[in-house]
Amino acid sequence: MIPGKADAEAGNPSRTDKALRLCHISEALMARNEAILGFQALLRALSEDSYCFEAHRLAFRFLWRVNDDQLGHLGELWASATRPGLTLGGALEFLIEAFRDDPERYELFAAAANLAMRLDRIDLAENLFFNCLEPAPDDDWREKSVRIKYDEISDDYDAGALHLDTARHFLVAVGHRMAGLSGLTVVDAACGTGALASGLRSHARHLIGMDLSPAMAGRAERRYDRMIVGDMSESLAALGPVADAVVCGGAVYYRPDLSPFLAGAAAALKPGGFVLFSEFPAPDGAGTMATIGGTRRYCRDPEFLCGLAHSAGFTEMGFEHGISYGLPVRFWTFARNG
Incomplete structure (x- = not known):
């Protein structure tokens, strides 16, 4: 169990609501092509509520699109906002513990795996990708x-x-x-x-x-x-x-x-x-x-x-x-x- 999870699960409505409002602000900024300002709004959202799924999802949607030479720095900013003192690798492990059972998790873990691959963290990338999978249905070749x-x-x-x-x-x-x-x-x-x-x-x-x-x-x-x-x-x-x-x-x-x-x-x-x-x-x-x-x-x-x-x-x-x-x-x- 990551320290602080029980407190977060108990819920702080005001912090959660503030995080979601910041997500809406971020989306508006992104729509106006003010991507960095939008990302900063998401970092503030995560500092309010590190378990805000929407903030993580939008942050990784942004990180998927950034150039490789910016990715490490911006990823570290995301990790620090998620939980001060966490390394990038630790923050990615946090995602697995926090959201591995979320039914809407595919986009988040696909983008997180993309980030890890681009930073040459191959084992972690595959572990993140595994959270995008389920047992195969009994399908025919379509x-x-x-x-x-x-x-x-x-x-x-x-x-x-x-x-x-x-x-x-x-x-x-x-x-x-x-x-x-x-x-x-x-x-x-x-x-x-x-x-x-x-x-x-x-x-x-x-x-x-x-x-x-x-x-x-x-x-x-x-x-x-x-x-x-x-x-x-x-x-x-x-x-x-x-x-x-x-x-x-x-x-x-x-x-x-x-x-x-x-x-x-x-x-x-x-x-x-x-x-x-x-x-x-x-x-x-x-x-x-x-x-x-x-x-x-x-x-x-x-x-x-x-x-x-x-x-x-x-x-x-x-x-x-x-x-x-x-x-x-x-x-x-x-x-x-x-």
Whole structure:
């Protein structure tokens, strides 16, 4: 129990009301593009009531948007306002104890995990992200709804900074794994509009794109030597063992069951080829979990994921930590046996 929690839970209506009024003032200032003044109002709110969920939520919405060179300083200001004397790490741990059971917690913990990742506090970032998860429902792969979603947003997809930043982080992992390799046949599964193509091209003699959405594939087609439209698991399985590498920069999280993708990748790879993909983590021993807010993402614990890969005929080559859509992710590589 963090000191002072019992007193806070007993409630001080006047301090709580004042904190909420300051939150309203902050939102008004933010709407007028007076972001720093708005953030200062939130710091005052937290000094009134460190358990004011709305003040934390708005503070982290602001921190998500600030530049990396300002993030550490502003994060420390938030920590000090939350509880004088707490370090930034201690204040983030405070969030977990205070709000881990709040039904509206997703945005807060997603943004807190983003802050921790950007400050290279990886273990803490993943622990914060785990508070965004719940046991996975018994869902089926929603192919039609995903295809329609991306058909509808294809025209504006390349304008999204979050998508471009996700591609940039994934290509760092690609560069590490493919360093010194060239002349490969590479499959970019769920290629979208082709944000990875230029980074993959230096390693590829033959670059194949595939995407579920005809509209996304149409925008990407000029960047690839061949384009395949359809479900990536089925398309990979039908391709035959022609690829040296299969990469997937961000779509496996739509899959409640990852086995069809892994089986498809194994079928598409030559013996000794590898698959590299991004996977949002779940706590050890949790199996498959899912996010409670935002885009529904399925997340698997490392042992469970590796078990699925081994069953599909792969050997683990390791992973790197990274950021995908602002959240902590692991870029896993598995080599095809044989």
